[in-house]
Amino acid sequence: MYDCAILGGGIAGLSLASFLDRRSIVIEAQDRVGGLSRSYRLNGIDYDIGPHVIFSKNQEVLDLHSTMIETNRIKRSNQIVFKGRYVKYPFENDLSALDPADRDYCLQEFLHNPYERFSGTNMLHFFLGTFGEGITRLYLQPYNEKIWKFDPSCMDTQMVERIPKPPRDDVIASANGTVTEGYQHQLYYHYPAKGGFQTLVDAYKARAEAAGQDVRTSSPVRRLTRLADGWTIETGTAEFQARQLISSIPIHELFKLLTPPAEVAQALQRLLYNSIYIVVIQCRKDKIGDHFALYVPDSDVLFHRVSKLNHLGEGYSLPDGGSTLMAEVTFRPNSYLSTLRECEVIERTIADLEKVGFIDRVDVVDTAIRRERYAYVIYDLDHRRNVDKILAYLEGIGIKSVGRFAEFEYLNTDAVVERTLSLARSLNCAH
The missing domain is CATH 3.90.660.20 (Protoporphyrinogen oxidase, mitochondrial; domain 2)
Structure with missing residues (x-):
């Protein structure tokens, strides 16, 4: 009988296990840990599933991640490629790189913005109200349509409401040829000196095991059974019992093991x-x-x-x-x-x-x-309502959720670890 069983051996599950002072087991379906933070190799070069980097506004998390492993500290050098020109990221901080017509369009619509007085009710409204028509139509709208494969007018503002409104003087300066820096907390970041982002995941695994936690790979869960005092978790080769069940796996995969009521199943089907x-x-x-x-x-x-x-x-x-x-x-x-x-x-x-x-x-x-x-x-307009209904159901049957697809939120690594730290502290105190 474990105190905690954690489904999923990605950054969420492993970091949580490493923070817990209760006897815990991490159960991972794949033959190695990592989840979305896995790294692969081509001709000696390690690469990730997307460009993961180490940064955070949370100093505790940043200090932890930049000291657990050897890292390089790197200054951001990101560019937007627009009509054959390189525009320094973020777009509004380098308007002088545009051709004169596009530059003036972006500046004038930012300074004289008829959408500014309307509160954003969806992503497109937010972009128009915050940046004006020029920056929105030329860059923000087409780029977000491309990455989300979904119309931004049908997405809510959870993804973008953290974006600050650029200072008026900065935008004017950028149009006049003075390149300014936006998103200062992302200006410098760390990255593992070798081995890809998997290095950080492996460090969390080692940290969890050093704390006495059990990490099992190649163990896809076949059945979950609720008990009076916890759960039984059956894999293809073993059976475990735990007083507390925590899921860090994709919510759609978890529900393959559950039989929810109709309204919860319907909410799940609507998650995009x-x-x-x-x-x-x-x-x-x-x-x-x-x-x-x-x-x-x-x-x-x-x-x-x-x-x-x-x-x-x-x-x-x-x-x-x-x-x-x-x-x-x-x-x-x-x-x-x-x-x-x-x-x-x-x-x-x-x-x-x-x-x-x-x-x-x-x-x-x-x-x-x-x-x-x-x-x-995808933060569609019904996202929050559907996710809240599903998570409330899981909490009601004794399953806690943490991680990007377990909570169904767009969480970067640092935000995931903030949440696992908070959850671990809560569980440790309750022990």
Whole structure:
């Protein structure tokens, strides 16, 4: 009998186990831990499922993550590729990089914004009210339509309400040629010196095991049975009992093991999310320069973002001076993009990298592709109501939830760990 059984060995499950002072077991279905924070390797270069980085406004979490493992401290160098021009991220802080007509359109609509007095009731309203029509129509709307594969007028503001309104003087200065820095807390970040983001996950696993916790891999859960004083968890090869059950696995996977009432099942069916293709292209050289992430709002380009892994440090550079690029392509399950063969996704990615001027096809030397089912939570207009109903049901039957797809919120690693710290402290105090 364990005090706590934690479903899922990603960053949420492992960090929680490492913070608990109660006898716990982490049960992971895959043959290694990691979840969305897993890393893979191509020709000696480690890459993640998307460009994870280590940063946080929470100093406790930042200090923990930057000392658990060896990291490189890196200054952000992200660019938006717009009409063949490189515009420093965030867009509103580098308006002078636009052609004069687009620059003046963005500035005038920001300074004289008829939407400013309306409170944002959805994502599109928020963008118009905060940034004005120019910045919204040229960049924010097309980019968000591309990444979410969902109309921003049908998404709520949970994803964007944390974005601050840029100071008027900064936007004027950026249009006049003075490049300013936005999102200061993200200006510098850390990244593992080697091994990819998996290094942080593995460090949490080691931390949990050093605290006496049990971590089981290759253990997909087949059945959950509620007891008077806890739960029985059956895998293909073993059976465990625990007084407290905590889920960090995707909520859709958890409910395959439960029989909820009709209204909860209906709420679950209405939760929307995106999957992702991660396409890795290694080439002899590229035309990107010394930048990490490049955002591409063009609707006729398959990917929405490309990351140059060389920027992360010597441990991510090919020995012959070549480049490793990682492109991200989101798609809804059962959509047209979900039906593409992996070779088609790779081919279209290479063609579009060449079209936007990032590479020459003749320089490509190797490729890899990963398909991840659960990547991005979609905050549609009914999201909060449906999620609250589901989480209340789980809490009512004695299951606590923590993690991006367990809570069905778009949580970065630092936010996940903030929540596991809080949950662990609560459970430790109750013990």
